[in-house]
Amino acid sequence: MINGKIWLSSPTMHEEEQAYIKKAFDTNWVAPLGPNVTEFEDVTAKYVGVAHAAALSAGTAALHLAVKLAGIKPGDKVLCSDLTFSATVNPVSYEGGEQVFIDSERDTWNMDPQALEKAFVTYPNAKAVIVANLYGTPAKLDELKEITEAHGAVFIEDAAESLGASYKGKMTGSFGKYNALSYNGNKIITTSGGGMLLSDDEEAIKKARFWATQSREPFPWYEHKELGYNYRMSNIVAGIGLGQMEHLNEHVALKEAIYQRYEDGFKKRNLPISMNPYLQDSKPNFWLSCCLIDKTCPVKPMTILEYLKKRNIEGRPIWKPMHMQLFYKDRDFITVRDNVGEDIFARGMCLPSDIKMTVAEQEMVMDKIAECFA
Ligand SMILES: *Cc1c(COP(=O)(O)O)cnc(C)c1O
Numbered sequence: 001m002i003n004g005k006i007w008l009s010s011p012t013m014h015e016e017e018q019a020y021i022k023k024a025f026d027t028n029w030v031a032p033l034g035p036n037v038t039e040f041e042d043v044t045a046k047y048v049g050v051a052h053a054a055a056l057s058a059g060t061a062a063l064h065l066a067v068k069l070a071g072i073k074p075g076d077k078v079l080c081s082d083l084t085f086s087a088t089v090n091p092v093s094y095e096g097g098e099q100v101f102i103d104s105e106r107d108t109w110n111m112d113p114q115a116l117e118k119a120f121v122t123y124p125n126a127k128a129v130i131v132a133n134l135y136g137t138p139a140k141l142d143e144l145k146e147i148t149e150a151h152g153a154v155f156i157e158d159a160a161e162s163l164g165a166s167y168k169g170k171m172t173g174s175f176g177k178y179n180a181l182s183y184n185g186n187k188i189i190t191t192s193g194g195g196m197l198l199s200d201d202e203e204a205i206k207k208a209r210f211w212a213t214q215s216r217e218p219f220p221w222y223e224h225k226e227l228g229y230n231y232r233m234s235n236i237v238a239g240i241g242l243g244q245m246e247h248l249n250e251h252v253a254l255k256e257a258i259y260q261r262y263e264d265g266f267k268k269r270n271l272p273i274s275m276n277p278y279l280q281d282s283k284p285n286f287w288l289s290c291c292l293i294d295k296t297c298p299v300k301p302m303t304i305l306e307y308l309k310k311r312n313i314e315g316r317p318i319w320k321p322m323h324m325q326l327f328y329k330d331r332d333f334i335t336v337r338d339n340v341g342e343d344i345f346a347r348g349m350c351l352p353s354d355i356k357m358t359v360a361e362q363e364m365v366m367d368k369i370a371e372c373f374a
Pocket residue numbers: 058059060061084085087088132158160161181182183184193194195
């Protein structure tokens with residue numbers, strides 16, 4: 001309980017963040033850039049297992065630069081996860097590209113490889129594929145990457161929610177040609193706000209840093225040949241990130257324990273719900289524990305969420321699929337099944353997954369949920 005409330009996922013700070021910030025103050029490396037930024041990039045690249053990283057002002061900025069690096073031009077088609085946060089797909093529009101939304105499968109709730117294969121039949125010239133690892137659960141990354149590359153498209157991984165998760169022993173955020181992380185306030189670690197672009201391609205990361213600092217050419221005066229952006233991370237923010245990185249594995253372990261307690265607790269209470277699934281050869285970071293209400297049960301997620309809200313407990317609906325968003329009403333949507341994303345949206349919800357929630361508080365949350373089924 002923080003400020004009288006049980007949170008979905010709030011920032012968890014430690015001592016080390018302050019030490020890095022103090023160092024930045026003491027050396028006057030408050031802005032711009034500075035040694036914390038370089039170190040944060042190095043530490044993150046090493047952790048994820050990618051050669052190069054660029055620290056940015058947001059995960060959305062990382063995705064935007066990934067889309068630019070993939071060479072998306074006006075009218076280009078980009079095949080995107082449908083069941084995700086809008087920030088996964090909006091950057092395609094920043095460059096004038098057109099999203100085609102790909103339905104989910106039921107094993108991980110992420111992009112369905114069969115639907116992706118089908119999409120390439122309709123859109124053989126699609127330039128890129130953007131896959132999100134929803135709620136920290138790795139997608140079927142090998143299959144998706146293989147299909148993408150077989151069609152000559154660029155694979156982009158949105159690992160904003162899945163830092164610390166792995167698939168077949170490899171960290172998420174390392175499967176794409178370009179990969180994005182986020183340090184937004186409620187993610188598994190946070191810098192108060194920020195993002196990271198990761199790639200094995202050194203030239204690409206250098207280009208991203210160039211675009212992110214207003215595309216300033218190396219002249220004594222301000223010389224510009226290209227459109228620029230102000231997307232870099234500050235040295236203060238990177239200091240918070242360095243402190244948080246020292247606790248990432250601990251955050252993942254705490255999140256996993258929360259997921260396990262929900263799974264066991266719902267079983268013990270005999271509730272008609274199941275947890276968000278994952279593949280046996282993957283290890284999620286369990287960023288948000290989610291559940292799905294059985295098809296035969298008439299109880300709706302919004303009823304439970306409102307019941308919890310009245311008791312100062314924060315849950316959240318599942319991301320509303322992108323093909324259902326008014327803004328994207330003109331976009332195509334490809335599915336091979338019974339519209340999996342819409343079904344998960346209708347029957348699923350995100351549970352309080354804050355790592356400062358006590359065991360007793362979590363038991364109380366489950367009791368309150370059980371009351372909705374009584
Ligand atoms: C949080 C998030 C982003 C965006 O990250 P910001 O740092 O908030 O810009 C992108 N994609 C997904 C799936 C996210 O959850």
